[in-house]
Amino acid sequence: MxxxxxxxxxxxxxxxxxxxxxxxxxxxxxxxxxxxxxxxxxxxxxxxxxxxxxxxxxxxxxxxxxxxxxxxxxxxxxxxxxxxRAAAARADGARLRIGSTASRALAGWLRRLRQRLPGTDISLHTDVSANALLRAVAAAQLDVAFVHEVEGCPLRVPDGLERRVLVEREPQFISMARDHPAAAAPVVDITDLADDRWMVDPTVDGEWDGLRRVLAAAGIDPPVLHADYHTAASLIVVGEAVAPCQPTSGPRDDMAIRPLRDDPLAVRLLLCHRPDDDPPALYDTAYAELAAAYREAAVRTSAYRQWLLRHGSPLLLAG
CATH class of the missing domain: 1.10.10.10 (Winged helix-like DNA-binding domain superfamily/Winged helix DNA-binding domain)
Structure with missing residues (x-):
């Protein structure tokens, strides 16, 4: 060999x-x-x-x-x-290679970019690992990366990348079965879920460490199951587990999504790129359209819209 x-x-x-x-x-x-x-x-x-x-x-x-x-x-x-590849791209015309962790804003972002940048070859690569996406940007395999950074678990951002903060602190909500006792309240206390099985995807950078820190701070030690969030959804709806979720998660007939009291779980949303590669106007456009798409996703979800109103979020003012 x-x-x-x-x-x-x-x-x-x-x-x-x-x-x-x-x-x-x-x-x-x-x-x-x-x-x-x-x-x-x-x-x-x-x-x-x-x-x-x-x-x-x-x-x-x-x-x-x-x-x-x-x-x-x-x-x-x-x-x-x-x-x-860079030489071939310059010969073929404009392109924008986007990387992203999971987000409800992605579809709207792509739609807006295609409208604003006609003739640009726009591609999307998703990954559960924000650090992997950042490495790809640093290696010029991607042009921009939209990633989330779990609070208390800093990402390993390669030297030289420029970071723009989209949301400084996005609260993470909790998803549970529609008939879960805690779902009767508009806001859930994390201690009310001490006897539930929690699900977390350990392959998502910082996810398990961040959840473990929050559970310990609340003084609870519930059983935890490591699995991907697609698997989690099927168990949540039958009452077998609860799991953190993005606040932009849409309403479902078979699942309740509620904010946690005092918002103990949170992430920071970032857009990263190489500062010296393409014209700054391209990244300005990418950021502006991402912000607009995220705002659309946020206000479309009732629970998150109410949260934003209670907290006087600048997202609503910007809209």
Whole structure:
């Protein structure tokens, strides 16, 4: 077996994330496939490159040596691809490559951008990891990234990226079954959910750490299930779990969405880009249309609109 750039990229991803699961997600492959690939690489070299344990994967001394040679090669290849794509883009015409974590504002943002920027090739890439999107912007694989930063869990923003704050503190609401006892009140006290099973997606940067901090501060230790939020919805509607959700989450007949008292869970919404790449006017337009799309999504949702009114939000004034 001859080592290829994709093998070196896999080794770097495992070292950077410290986890086969996270590295597989970053590389867009399954964990079993990455595990098999690593085993073949180690068999070809005749030695282990990583030690596996409960705390994750750590490079062995030989692994550190291999990584020291692999990283410059991977970086050079990424640079070659990026520069080639950039040259092709300049030849083909204007384009805007957008990255985003999950947001109800995305559809409206894309619609507005296509209206404001006719003739521009606009593409969208979504990822649960805000940090992965920021790395893609820094590597010129994306032009802008709309991400959320969980309060108390700062993102690892690469040097040189410019950040624009869309919402300084967006409260996270709670979703529960329509017939949950706490759903009878317009605002829910987090201690009323102490006996419920909470669901959280640990692959979303900062999500689990932020929730754990808030639960501990409230003095409760409910059972927690790690799963994606699509799975969470099916369990929430039958009363098997509750979960944090974005305040722009639309009303559902089978689910209640309520704000938490004193808003203990919150995120900051950011738009990030490279400051020296494209004309500033393009990013000004991207930000302005994102703000308008987010405002539309916010006021369309009754519970969030009432929250904004109670707090005198500048979002409403801007609208």
């Amino acid at each position: 001859e080592l290829e750039v994709r093998h070196l990229r896999a080794l770097c991803a495992i070292a950077d994330t410290g986890s086969l699961h996270k590295a597989a997600r970053q590389l867009g492959m399954s964990q079993p496939s990455l595990t098999t690939q690593l085993r073949r690489i180690e068999n070809a070299l005749g030695a282990e490159l990583f030690t596996r344990g409960r705390t994750g994967c750590r490079p062995t001394p030989l692994g550190h040596t291999v990584l020291s040679r692999a990283r410059p090669l991977v970086a050079q290849m990424s640079l070659l691809v990026t520069e080639t």
